[in-house]
Every structure is written in structure tokens, then in C-alpha cells.
Amino acid sequence: DIQMTQFPSSLSASVGDRVTITCRASQSISHYLNWYQQQPGKAPKLLIYAASSLLSGVPSRFSGSGSGTDFTLTISSLQPEDFGTYYCQQSYITPYTFGQGTKLEIK
């Protein structure tokens, strides 16, 4: 299985800050990388697919980049509603696998 590792495991930032979360795959996955947001008590929500494509309706402050084994999710200007845990997931090959999550707290 492809292992997905996220950095950091948690972070705290202020409204308006630029936030970056990193995801690393144990082997090359081209651009087959998704990002999800999960808020407490809710199911994960798909934000970005194909490493950098925003799902319709996702605010433009979210962006993704990367290819191969290294990927980033960036929130350009953090908003209060962006708290939660963010997960990366590879869709290059089954079984699809997820990172362990990055918990984002708003200061």
C-alpha cells in the first residue's frame, strides 16, 4: 500500500494567516492526490482533486500544488470557518489511502 504522511500533525494560526500543510507519498502518485476537510462531528468534505483542482463551490483561498511524492495544501487567508482536520488521500492505485490528518486550530 502507498503510505501517506502529513506535516504538521497539528497547527494553530490566526485569522488572515497563510497556512500550508504538506503531504508526502511513499512512492510517486503523479497528480492523483485529493484533499479533504473534516469538521468535528461531520464527514470529510472533498476540497481538491488531482492535486490542484478545486471542487466547485470551494473558496478560492484554498489551493493545492505538487506532483510525484510531495504535495501542499495552502489556505491563503485563514477564515474562522476553516478550522478542522485536513486529510490527503491518494487515488493513484487501490487501496486508496489517507494521511493521518493535520488538525488546524484557529487562535
Next chain:
Amino acid sequence: QVQLQQWGAGLLKPSETLSLTCAVDGDSFSNYYWSWVRQSPEKGLEWFGEITHSGYTTYNPSLKSRVTISVDTSKNQFFLKMTSVTAADTALYYCARGRRFDYYYGMDVWGQGTPVTVSS
């Protein structure tokens, strides 16, 4: 707007069979991949497998021996069965819709989750 509504027994004893149902409301059942994912503090998010409307399945090899995913297109429902559960199977179980975005894939609609506890 498509919604996934899931249900099933939430408390099981070791060695019993877990059975969950996910109903798809508001969209075509075709052209998508219908998945099961579970979440636990120990293992995080874990993909079980998926099924198409025609019944083609793909399973996570680590769980394949105990898991069956099936579909009833007449009811727009799909199902998860997992045999011989243990305490390690205690988790929050989600159904989800997988879709293709050109050559790429993501799970863009999720059920509300069903907590399952395995305890004697």
C-alpha cells in the same frame, strides 16, 4: 442534490457480522463508484472498497477476506457486510460516492456516518 443516508446495527459482539446499508437519494446510481470508509483513532481513515452500479467490486486486500460490498440498483442502495468482527473493528463507518474527474478520482459525497462498537 444527492444525499447518502446510511444505517445499521451499532453494537456488535465479537465474531458477529457487521451489516450496513447506504441509500442514495437524488441522483443517478450509474456512473459512480460507491465506497465504504471507516475512521478510528487508531487507524485514521481506512478505505474498504467500492462497487459500481453493475456490481463490479474493488476491495482493500487487507480486509477482503471478511468484507462483501453489494448493491441493489432497484432501491438505489449499496451494502457493507463484514464478518467475524473484533474490538479492532470499532469505528465510525461512512458510505461515500466516488466519481471521476477526467482521469482523476475523489469521494465527493459522504453519508452521515454510523458508529459501530464491538464489545462483549
